Structure formats: structure tokens, C-alpha cells
Amino acid sequence: MPDSDALQVGLGRRGYPIHIGRGLIRRRELLAPHIEGRQVLVVTSETVAPHYLEALVDALSPTRPEQVVLKDGEEQKTLDTFRHVVDRLLEAGFSRDCVLIALGGGVVGDIAGFVAGCYQRGVSLIQVPTTLLAQVDSSVGGKTGVNHPLGKNMIGVFHQPVCVIADMDTLATLPLAEHRAGLAEVVKYALIVDLPFFAWLEEHAGALLAREAETLAHAVRRCCEIKAEIVARDERESGTRALLNLGHTFGHAIEAGLGYGRWRHGEAVAAGICAAADLSRRMGRITTAECDRIRALFERLGLPTGIPQEVSPAAMLELMARDKKVERGRLRLILLRSLGAADISTDFDPEALRSTLRECRA
Amino acid sequence: MPDSDALQVGLGRRGYPIHIGRGLIRRRELLAPHIEGRQVLVVTSETVAPHYLEALVDALSPTRPEQVVLKDGEEQKTLDTFRHVVDRLLEAGFSRDCVLIALGGGVVGDIAGFVAGCYQRGVSLIQVPTTLLAQVDSSVGGKTGVNHPLGKNMIGVFHQPVCVIADMDTLATLPLAEHRAGLAEVVKYALIVDLPFFAWLEEHAGALLAREAETLAHAVRRCCEIKAEIVARDERESGTRALLNLGHTFGHAIEAGLGYGRWRHGEAVAAGICAAADLSRRMGRITTAECDRIRALFERLGLPTGIPQEVSPAAMLELMARDKKVERGRLRLILLRSLGAADISTDFDPEALRSTLRECRA
Numbered sequence: 001m002p003d004s005d006a007l008q009v010g011l012g013r014r015g016y017p018i019h020i021g022r023g024l025i026r027r028r029e030l031l032a033p034h035i036e037g038r039q040v041l042v043v044t045s046e047t048v049a050p051h052y053l054e055a056l057v058d059a060l061s062p063t064r065p066e067q068v069v070l071k072d073g074e075e076q077k078t079l080d081t082f083r084h085v086v087d088r089l090l091e092a093g094f095s096r097d098c099v100l101i102a103l104g105g106g107v108v109g110d111i112a113g114f115v116a117g118c119y120q121r122g123v124s125l126i127q128v129p130t131t132l133l134a135q136v137d138s139s140v141g142g143k144t145g146v147n148h149p150l151g152k153n154m155i156g157v158f159h160q161p162v163c164v165i166a167d168m169d170t171l172a173t174l175p176l177a178e179h180r181a182g183l184a185e186v187v188k189y190a191l192i193v194d195l196p197f198f199a200w201l202e203e204h205a206g207a208l209l210a211r212e213a214e215t216l217a218h219a220v221r222r223c224c225e226i227k228a229e230i231v232a233r234d235e236r237e238s239g240t241r242a243l244l245n246l247g248h249t250f251g252h253a254i255e256a257g258l259g260y261g262r263w264r265h266g267e268a269v270a271a272g273i274c275a276a277a278d279l280s281r282r283m284g285r286i287t288t289a290e291c292d293r294i295r296a297l298f299e300r301l302g303l304p305t306g307i308p309q310e311v312s313p314a315a316m317l318e319l320m321a322r323d324k325k326v327e328r329g330r331l332r333l334i335l336l337r338s339l340g341a342a343d344i345s346t347d348f349d350p351e352a353l354r355s356t357l358r359e360c361r362a
Numbered sequence: 363m364p365d366s367d368a369l370q371v372g373l374g375r376r377g378y379p380i381h382i383g384r385g386l387i388r389r390r391e392l393l394a395p396h397i398e399g400r401q402v403l404v405v406t407s408e409t410v411a412p413h414y415l416e417a418l419v420d421a422l423s424p425t426r427p428e429q430v431v432l433k434d435g436e437e438q439k440t441l442d443t444f445r446h447v448v449d450r451l452l453e454a455g456f457s458r459d460c461v462l463i464a465l466g467g468g469v470v471g472d473i474a475g476f477v478a479g480c481y482q483r484g485v486s487l488i489q490v491p492t493t494l495l496a497q498v499d500s501s502v503g504g505k506t507g508v509n510h511p512l513g514k515n516m517i518g519v520f521h522q523p524v525c526v527i528a529d530m531d532t533l534a535t536l537p538l539a540e541h542r543a544g545l546a547e548v549v550k551y552a553l554i555v556d557l558p559f560f561a562w563l564e565e566h567a568g569a570l571l572a573r574e575a576e577t578l579a580h581a582v583r584r585c586c587e588i589k590a591e592i593v594a595r596d597e598r599e600s601g602t603r604a605l606l607n608l609g610h611t612f613g614h615a616i617e618a619g620l621g622y623g624r625w626r627h628g629e630a631v632a633a634g635i636c637a638a639a640d641l642s643r644r645m646g647r648i649t650t651a652e653c654d655r656i657r658a659l660f661e662r663l664g665l666p667t668g669i670p671q672e673v674s675p676a677a678m679l680e681l682m683a684r685d686k687k688v689e690r691g692r693l694r695l696i697l698l699r700s701l702g703a704a705d706i707s708t709d710f711d712p713e714a715l716r717s718t719l720r721e722c723r724a
Contacts, residue, residue: 037690079445090512095688118480120686121507121518122598145483150452156483157519236484324482326457328399 007224009140010232014160018140018224020217024167025052025128028059031101034126034162039098040065043085043112045072048104048130051173056103056128065101066092070108074260077107077147079155085115096120099162105131105178106138106265110156113144117159125161130170132182132216133266136189136223137244139164141231147260151322152252158236166224168217180302181266183208184247187297188273189223192243195340197222202293205300242325243342246334247273250307253319257311263304270303271362278360280336282352290339306362313357369586371502372594376522380502380586382579386529387414387490390421393463396488396524401460402427405447405474407434410466410492413535418465418490427463428454432470436622439469439508441517447477458482461524467493467540468500468627472518475506479521487523492532494544494578495628498551498585501526503593503603509622513684514614520598528586530579542664543628545570546609549659550635551585554605557702559584564655567662604687605704608696609635612669615681619673625666632665633724640722642698644714652701668724675719 006017019030042065044053049069057065068088070076089098100123102112109127116125129139145156171179186208190198201208207215227244234241251272255263263271274295281291295305307316325332325344333353335345368379381392404427406415411431419427430450432438451460462485464474471489478487491501507518533541548570552560563570569577589606596603613634617625625633636657643653657667669678687694687706695715697707 079441083441086510086517090510090516090684093684095691096686097689118507118517118519120516121505121520143483145480148448148452154452154482155448155480157480158483322452322455324458327459329457 007221007228009160009228011160011235016160016162016164018164018166018228020135020166020168020221020224022168022213024165025055025170026059028061030163030165031059031126034124035060035063035099038063038124039092039094040101041068041085041089041092041094041098042066042101042103043068043070043108043115044103045070045105045108047072048108052103052130052170056101066094070111072107074107074147074255074265077110079146079148081111082114082118082146085111086119089115089119094119094123096123099124099126101126101128102139103128103130104134105129106134109134109139110144110153111146113142113159113161114146114156117144117157122159125159127161127164129164129166131174132171132179132220133185135166135171135220136182137185137227139166140224140227141241142235152255152260153324160235166220168213168220171211171216177264179211180209181264183301184266184270184273184298184303186219186223187294187301188244188246188269189226191273191294191336191340192246192334192342193226193340194222198297198340202297205297209301242332242344243334245325246336246342247271247276249320249323249325249331249333250275250316252323253316254307254311256319257315258308263308267304270298270301271305271307274298274305275307275356275360276333276335279333279348279352279356282355283335283348286336286338293339304362306360307357308362313354316357317354369583369590371522371590373522373597378522378524378526380526380528380590382497382528382530382583382586384530384575386527387417387532388421390423392525392527393421393488396486397422397425397461400425400486401454401456402463403430403447403451403454403456403460404428404463404465405430405432405470405477406465407432407467407470409434410470414465414492414532418463428456432473434469436469436509436617436627439472441508441510443473444476444480444508447473448481451477451481456481456485458485461486461488463488463490464501465490465492466496467491468496471496471501472506472515473508475504475521475523476508476518479506479519484521487521489523489526491526491528493536494533494541494582495547497528497533497582498544499547499589499606501528502586502589504597514617514622515686522597528582530575530582533573533578539626541573542571543626543632545663546628546632546635546660546665548581548585549656549663550606550608550631551588553635553656553698553702554608554696554704555588555702556584560659560702564659567659571663604694604706605696607687608698608704609633609638611682611685611687611693611695612637612678614685615678616669616673618681619677620670625670629666632660632663633667633669636660636667637669637718637722638696639698641695641710641714641718644717645697645710648698648700655701666724668722669719670724675716678719679716
């Protein structure tokens, strides 16, 4: 496996590399071009800091970065935390040519990215994702934001990083449950555009769970390739990019219904994908066997495959109505057209949706 | 004067019209294409609402907009107000295809614009500026944001409106001091790119102060033309657009030094332009006579021409060091190259700057 072999997100002048490999956090030549002579703030979390902050700070030398260490958890992803990071930047006198580095999982990346998008109307951002979920999904593509009590990611901006550094070594310390949750998003990519990748995942489920480095790196690379291509075509989600939300409308409703932090995002997405697959099956878009195949893969990966009992079908419907994809009052869902292909749909039968919400339960 | 004769801001697919004329708030055909079938929120202020809200709501019919009426004043331009507007959108169940309409001055436009830029990562915005300052400056070009105790406009995004409607009739109810403050920005446009326009302003200062409608409309149109051209060339202020900040680094420091709200933004800009002109003169870029000519025009318009005594040269220097144009620790200032031409400069003599701060006083 090459240490680093950069993918490119093709967004013209705003394009950027994604480095995927081992030991990348220590590679100062990856960081240097983006930070020389600038003020740098590293945003990280209490869990990640003890493992990787020192190595990153060493690689930044002689630049001595400011540091903000956030508490862990989705419940930190608030406007108050955003304000806290902005306060730090202003107290330290950071100018518009400063750089923020997000070292951590999706929560750290989303908050640091939102701050970078808004501080003095936009400053540079480097994403150093340390969870599988962040490596395959949230660190690439420029979506940033925080939650609101009435909905997830309701406040945010599109703000592309100048560079993404996905160091496979950081996945070693990830709790198993977090690792599994990240695999839910990996399966998502396969389902929306790449049937052979889905079959590869079925074949390598064991190695992925065991975190075999070559296998993981291949999966991360394939996901980033798919995402980079979709983002280059539709940066602001006016079309194709919405496909990346397969399972997410159901998933966000599950997270909100349980209260943020009860289920991991990836766990809710796995259950949400199973619900989307179930609805696709009811509409005759995929077969029962295909639907079972999806569920079986999630089961092997140790992920939930149904909506939790505590969130009633009525609650799900209400929460789903707040989804960002709602347009002129109509709910739009990402559904499977077949295994390895998806589309955005408003013409689903509401009765079929109600059946899915009733029957696709944990 | 034609009722409406739209200018166009050339930003490709994100381009938009600026309608300038009389009675435009009542012209439903200007609004209809942007709001049909969508949820609409009008953000306005306590001063503006009694004058124009009803007319705007009538023009939106049959759409019945939600309304947020903000308290008046620069001190409202905070993250708390931002949150308040976002709360309203979520409580009302607004989806991503909603539209925000900013009816008011710069504060209303900046807050509503920042919310529109961040709500669900960006929704449509219509600017209906009702002050001269907002019509010639803040409503065009997509700059949005709020203040922080440590600096003005420190938190914000670039978010272009879908349409700007500058109704000359709304200027009739503007307090005279607000009107004068708006004229400071008008003079700014002339100074940075258009010497004949500067001479025209000298000639028509009386008619502008008397709010002669044709004369005002001509001035607004010329300013919007200049701004539209600059924004089209440099949307995110990586170069030319910075020229629009002539006098603003000094001006923001004056506002912060006095405490926000003590001086109007335009008043601080007038004094700031006089300081920038004084520094340009000390560097031999413009003559003493040209410098006097600028000061004389501001005096005729009833605007301040020097830094207030309460803000010491040392305080000015410290506050100016927080300017967004600071790059790698170096202050950059917009200076006049001649009357009607400006550039961005880092090579000014620090001693000359100190002399300006000491001597260019009210």
C-alpha cells in the first residue's frame, strides 16, 4: 500500500487533494504548503487528543498552533460550541489568512468546518479525519454545520477544505462500535452506485471488521472516489448529491426521535437504509432477496437493521417531514432503483411508507 | 424616471437583478417568480415595519409570510439575533426551498442574509433595502454577517440574493442623519473608480441632501453599477473587491473604539475616508488640494471628517490590527492612487499612519 497517493476533488480552483494512507499525520510535507506563515488552530476532541494531537503538532513545527479540545459527542455539535471556537480565534487575534485543522471525527469536522466557513466570511480548513465515518464521508465534500434542538445539521454552510488527510493508522484506536458505524456509510456508497463494490464488501466483511489495513484502505479509497466524483458534479446538492443521503431521512428521524447521542449516526443510517430498501421493495423496485441481502450484510457488520421500538411510526413521519430534502411541502426520499443504483423520489405510495415504518422495526 | 429598469449582477447561474425605481415594493410581479409555492419569512425592524411591511405583505398575497420584527440598531447584529431568526424558521417548519425577504437597512439585510446563508446550508434571499446605505452598498454583493464583541462583521458568509429591490420611495421616511450616512458610501464609489461621478456629486450635493428623487435614483444606480461590476469580477474579495473598503479599516476601528451604535457606520466611513485620503496625501499620492476637496464634500453633506477625540491613536492602531484585510500579520489599507482611483497597499510608512491618526481628528 503506498503511504499516500492523493485523490483529487475536481472543483476547479477550489479543488483539493484527499491523501489516504498510513502515518500521514506525521508527514509535514503534506501540511506545510497550507500553513506556512499562517496562524493555525487545531480543533480536536478529548478522546482524539491524547492519541494524535502531539504527532500532529510535531508535524506542524515550527508553527505553534492554538488548540481547542472539545468534549466528545454529537450533543456538542451546537451553536454554543461554534461560538466558543470563534471566541478563541478572536481572542487569539486570528486574521482571515489563518488555517483551521479539524483533527477528529465527524462532530469535530462539522464544527471546525462551520467555523472556518463563517470566520471572517471564510478561512482555510484542513480535514484530518480520525474515524472511519469521517474518512469516508463527512470530511470530504464541504458540508459543515451544527444541530438545532429541532433538527440535525439545520445550521451550516458548504465550505470545502483545502486538503483532506485520511491516516489509516488513526482507525486502530477507534472503538469497535464506532468502526461498525463507519461501515454503514461504506455500504451506502456501494448501494447507490457500485454493485461490484457491494459484492466486494460482502466478501470482505470479516477483514473490514478485523480492520485489516489494506482492505480498509481500499474501502476508504473507493468511497472517497465515489464521493469526490459526485461532489464535483453537484457541489451544492441540487441533484445527484442527494443520493448520498440514502437512509439518512429515516436515520435522522431515528436519531432525533431517540434523542441525539443515543444511537450513533452510522447505526441510525444502517437502520435507515434497511427502511429505504424495504420501501423500495414494496414499490417493486428491488426483490425481497435483494432486500434480505442488504439486511444480511448489516447484520454481519453488527449494525441495526430496523427502526427502534421507542420511535413510533407517527413520530417518524413527523420527524421526517423536517428533512432538508422536503420541497414545497413534499417529502423526497432516496430509494433504490436496483442494487447499486438509487434515485430521488417523491412519488412513493404514502401507504407503503406507513407500512415500512410499522413493519421495519428492530 | 422608469419605475424599474433592472441592473444585472453577472455571476453566471447565480447572477441576479437589481431593480431600482419608485413604488417597487408594491409591484408583485417583481416578487412572484421568486416566491410562488414557497414558505416566506419577512425579516424587518421596528422602525421600518410600520411604514412598509403592510405594502410588502399585500404584494406577496396570496402567500402569507411569517414575520420577524427586530429591534433597531447595530447592537442587534449579533449571533443571538441570528439564533432567534433560525428558531423562528424551525418552529414554523420552514424547508430548504423557503425564501427570506430582508426589508430594512443594513442590519436587517446582514442578519437575514446570514440566516439565509446558513439555514439548511443556504436558502433563497430577497433584499429589499430601505435605507440609502443598504441600497447602494450592503444589499448588493452577498456579504452577510453579524458582529462579535471583538470585531465588526467577524462572523458571516458570502451569500448572494436572488433579487434586490431598491424602492426610492422608502428613502422618504429615512431620518436625515441616516440619509447623510448613506451618502458617505456614495462618495466612496466615486473616489475609488469614477472621478466624473465625484464631480457630479459635488455639483448635486444640495439635491442629494434634499432627496430629489431623480438625482437620488441616478446616484443609487451608478453605485450599484460600480458594485455589480466589481462583485462580478471578484465575488469573494481576493482582489479588486477590497477597494470597496476604502475608509472602512479606519471606520470600523472608530465604531469599535466608540462602542457600536455611537456613530453610524456611514459617519465612521466618512471620517475613515478622510483619514485614508490624509495618509494618501502624506505618501504623495494625492495633493493637498484634492484631499481638501474630499473633506469639503463630506462637510457639505454634514458628515464627520476626522477621528473622534475619544479614540486615541494607540486605540485606533490596535483596533485596526484586527481588520479582516490583515494578512500574515501585515495591515493592508485601501489608499487613493489619485482622485477616482484606489489600490490596496501594505507599503505605507508606519510613521505616516501614526501622523494621520494623530492629526486627522474631529
